[in-house]
Amino acid sequence: MTSLGKKYVMAVTGLILVGFVIGHMIGNLQMFLHPDWINAYAYKLQNLPYGLLWVVRLVLFAAVVAHIVTALLLVIENRRARPRGYSVDKPIQATFASRTMRYSGVILLAFIVFHILHFTTQHVHPEFRDLYRPLEGVQTMHGAYDLLEATGKNNVHDVYSMVAIGFSPQYWYVSLFYVIAMGLLFLHLSHGISSMFQSIGLRNHTWRVRLDRAALVISIALFIGFASIPVAGLLGILPYQDMVQGAHHMHPAP
Numbered sequence: 001m002t003s004l005g006k007k008y009v010m011a012v013t014g015l016i017l018v019g020f021v022i023g024h025m026i027g028n029l030q031m032f033l034h035p036d037w038i039n040a041y042a043y044k045l046q047n048l049p050y051g052l053l054w055v056v057r058l059v060l061f062a063a064v065v066a067h068i069v070t071a072l073l074l075v076i077e078n079r080r081a082r083p084r085g086y087s088v089d090k091p092i093q094a095t096f097a098s099r100t101m102r103y104s105g106v107i108l109l110a111f112i113v114f115h116i117l118h119f120t121t122q123h124v125h126p127e128f129r130d131l132y133r134p135l136e137g138v139q140t141m142h143g144a145y146d147l148l149e150a151t152g153k154n155n156v157h158d159v160y161s162m163v164a165i166g167f168s169p170q171y172w173y174v175s176l177f178y179v180i181a182m183g184l185l186f187l188h189l190s191h192g193i194s195s196m197f198q199s200i201g202l203r204n205h206t207w208r209v210r211l212d213r214a215a216l217v218i219s220i221a222l223f224i225g226f227a228s229i230p231v232a233g234l235l236g237i238l239p240y241q242d243m244v245q246g247a248h249h250m251h252p253a254p
């Protein structure tokens with residue numbers, strides 16, 4: 001693969017991943033509404049028809065693998081191309097974010113592995129698997145009652161309590177880790193999104209300035225949107241947090 005080809009792979013896989021994080025952040029902000037919102041939403045996603053959930057997971061997994069392998073290939077290629085014997089090999093115009101892409105990337109990968117064990121497979125807190133709650137009939141965008149009707153039950157996995165307990169003050173170090181990881185996500189994306197635009201061919205100066213600014217705005221919005229949840233959990237100010245404290249095993253699994 002040519003080095004331009006590799007940069008395209010970085011840009012396209014990066015775009016898929018940025019698209020996912022924007023959607024995921026918006027979905028997560030439902031933590032600031034009634035629990036029915038995020039619970040009905042999660043229920044809908046987990047019961048998507050035609051195995052679509054696994055299609056999405058597969059696409060995301062393939063994008064992450066391709067993004068990392070191509071990044072490694074680019075590092076090797078750059079190392080080969082670098083003239084030997086220079087005592088000073090620091091790029092002159094590189095920003096802090098661009099010089100630290102590989103470190104922020106590696107820590108983000110570790111974060112994603114932890115995050116999946118935390119909230120998706122729930123290996124970190126197996127008791128999260130027993131959190132169920134009936135939908136209370138709050139009008140959300142997600143319906144979910146149509147799907148539930150077919151099961152004859154009204155209990156759904158209580159994602160709201162899972163997240164509120166996962167970020168409760170007793171696990172302050174978990175919230176701290178999330179906020180640090182979101183800081184690294186900000187760093188990674190503030191450079192990543194702007195180089196994505198460049199790889200796709202938007203190199204015109206005026207546009208570069210504008211797109212760099214857009215990259216910064218998107219990265220800041222993602223940082224605030226994501227970090228607000230562990231921070232609110234840590235401060236105990238999620239709207240229904242008092243209701244879930246000590247409420248483990250409140251509703252038995254169906």
Ligand code: HEM
Nearest residue numbers: 021024028042057115119120159163178185226227229230
């Ligand atoms: C504070 C920020 C975040 C919160 C509160 C959060 C919340 C969640 C929750 C609750 C789930 C599990 C949903 C379920 O099983 O019902 C989940 C899954 C996931 N999250 Fe996050 N998330 C956050 C940040 C992130 C970030 C920054 C990334 C990526 C860089 C990410 C990537 C994922 C992935 C890949 C999954 C697994 C999806 C699946 O296959 O089921 N999350 N998140």
